[in-house]
Amino acid sequence: MNLSPTQLLAALGVVVWIWRASARRARRAADAARAGARLLSLTGRVVAGAAILTGVQWLALTYPGAPWPVRVAALGLPALFTSYTLTRALTVDLRRETRGGRR
Numbered sequence: 659m660n661l662s663p664t665q666l667l668a669a670l671g672v673v674v675w676i677w678r679a680s681a682r683r684a685r686r687a688a689d690a691a692r693a694g695a696r697l698l699s700l701t702g703r704v705v706a707g708a709a710i711l712t713g714v715q716w717l718a719l720t721y722p723g724a725p726w727p728v729r730v731a732a733l734g735l736p737a738l739f740t741s742y743t744l745t746r747a748l749t750v751d752l753r754r755e756t757r758g759g760r761r
Contacts, residue, residue: 711736714732715732715733715736717732718731718732718733719732719733
């Protein structure tokens with residue numbers, strides 16, 4: 659088998675090109691899998707947190723001897739945390755921009 663240096667260089671270029679393309683494809687697949695797992699994990703934590711809050715609120719409101727501060731705390735504290743989180747998520751703060759327009 660007689661190959662010229664040009665043919666060997668071309669063959670090496672094709673091999674490197676194929677290798678890099680497959681690595682990019684594998685990286686994209688791994689990123690997509692991580693994003694799906696992240697969403698599922700977040701969904702699980704949200705559902706678990708909601709179940710705990712609902713259980714505590716239900717106990718505080720249905721327990722016959724619960725004083726009014728317990729009832730206010732059971733309803734008010736989760737509302738405060740939710741309000742804080744939503745306010746932070748929906749507020750645009752223009753002062754935090756750095757040079758170059760990136761955060």
